[in-house]
Amino acid sequence: MTGTRTGDVMTAIRSRIASRALAPDEKLPSIRSFAKRMNVSPSTVVDAYDRLAAEGIIRSQRGSGFYVCSPLAPLDLATIGPKLDREIDPFWVSRQSLDAETDMLKPGCGWLPPDWMPNDGIRKAIRKLARASDALLSEYGSTRGSKKLRHFLGRQLADEGINARPEQIMLSISGTQAIDLICRFLLRPGDSVIVDDPCYFNFQALLKAHEVNVVSVPYTASGPNMQRFAEALTAHKPRLYITNSALHNPTGATMSPQTAHQLLTLAAKHDLTIVEDDIFSAFEPSSSPRLASLDGLERVIRIGSFSKPLSASIRCGYIAARADWIEALIDLQVATNFGGPSPLTSEMLFHILSDGSYRKHMEDVRQKLSKKRLSVAKELSALGIVPWLMPRGGFYLWCTLPEGLDSAHIAREALKHNLVLAPGNVFSPSQTMAHYMRFNVSQMSDPKTLTVLKNVIASSRN
Missing domain, CATH: 3.40.640.10 (Type I PLP-dependent aspartate aminotransferase-like (Major domain))
Structure with missing residues (x-):
């Protein structure tokens, strides 16, 4: 970028910030005034400001202009966008699954069990x-x-x-x-x-x-x-x-x-x-x-x-x-x-x-998953949990819960029994999937999984 007009504008802004001529949270010169001062077109200043914003050096405030970023304010993802219940936060399943103790059951996680791997x-x-x-x-x-x-x-x-x-x-x-x-x-x-x-x-x-x-x-x-x-x-x-x-x-x-x-x-x-x-x-x-x-x-x-x-x-x-x-x-x-x-x-x-064993490994995994999807779908259906469709492959079943049940509530209650689930609104930007749940069929071999699900569903109906 050095040597271009956009690069010159960026260098000028960086220099002002480094010399404290522009302090954290201070507003930058307007696009038109800085373009005139630098003897460049407004579009060049716009490009420079956008690139500096992408680098995290300045930030855009809609309807107000550009401001110097504060070096003391690291990005806090929890403050961006609407506040969500922890049970339906996009980070929830990942954190519960990754931090789970070895004795926890994880039908809500997104990977195969260790004994399925090569x-x-x-x-x-x-x-x-x-x-x-x-x-x-x-x-x-x-x-x-x-x-x-x-x-x-x-x-x-x-x-x-x-x-x-x-x-x-x-x-x-x-x-x-x-x-x-x-x-x-x-x-x-x-x-x-x-x-x-x-x-x-x-x-x-x-x-x-x-x-x-x-x-x-x-x-x-x-x-x-x-x-x-x-x-x-x-x-x-x-x-x-x-x-x-x-x-x-x-x-x-x-x-x-x-x-x-x-x-x-x-x-x-x-x-x-x-x-x-x-x-x-x-x-x-x-x-x-x-x-x-x-x-x-x-x-x-x-x-x-x-x-x-x-x-x-x-x-x-x-x-x-x-x-x-x-x-x-x-x-x-x-x-x-x-x-x-x-x-x-x-x-x-x-x-x-x-290694020729990889191809055989994947053939075995696909066969095991094919049988597991059918058996788990049958077991879930007996609890009133119905797959939205039967996938061609993979290890997920996207299911609807019995009428009146909220998947976030079910997940919260199941966690008390060492069972990590994946409630529907975790996956929904519009937050309209409260009656859905994703199940990883490869993680549902332990009979305690269905027992906990059955008990949690029964208690939630009462």
Whole structure:
């Protein structure tokens, strides 16, 4: 940026802040007056102010102007947006699940049980790493991430009809960090982003951290409600849409080809970028249409990670996108993390994924989940808890509760009995899913789960 007119304006503001000519919480000069003073166009000042706001140096106050950020006021996510009951806060399930004691039951969590994971393959990879070179054990990784792992991903994407050249793939520290980098790259505070209603709760938490306007669109069994989606595009002019097109979280639905076509047509018309979070792709019995394959990575960004099928302890995600966007995202990753995932993590993942046992592991997991979904659906139905649909794969059942019951109340009461549940409004930006609950069928083998559910439901009716 140095040497450009925008960069000169940014340097001038930074210098004033550093010299205390502009104090914390003090208003910046108006755009027109500063443009005149710097002998630049107002649009240049607007660009500079927006970039400084994105860096957290200044902040925008609607209808008032720009102000210097206070260095003593760290971001408090709890103060952004409306105050919510803790039971329906987007952070609630994550915190309860991650901090749970080993004796707690977790049908509300978002991962497979330890004994379902390829632990023998992980141990084998760890033993190989014990003989790794000194460089691998001690140095930073490359900015794009392991070349071997990226080539493996390229072949995997090609099997799904996504033609991603090596320069279009980068590794990230996690799937969540991949979305965070994309938000840093494409969004500014006050921009609008479309999400599904319901959607993965951490989408909401992450977008709240970026101080953007979250616009929700009802999700159906075949994808977003396209009439409401079109209305949202016209009314809010969003920059981004974040979704799972296959094995949607939390509903388990898969987007139909017709909806995918309509969605991409509208995205092109309204200059909308789509982030396709495909973290559950390995759990599909057969690949369904993907927005990234239909679009060719023009305005769709594909992200994913290995936490669900392999191990949440071995964190690594990836981004597949336009080559010029990848270059910008790499710079952001260097700025925020000084590089991508650990070389040790990447090497371990490559050993596990390239071992022929991984394919067999996933076949076994898909078969176990297929049986488990049917048996758990039957057990829940006996309690009056009915699946919204039966997913093609994955480990979630999105269910309606018996009439008159509130899922947040049920979750609060179940927690007293060491049972972590995922109430519907955790996933709903509009807070209209109080009669829904998401269940992880892989975490429901212990008979105490259904016993606690039965007792809590019975006491809630009295």
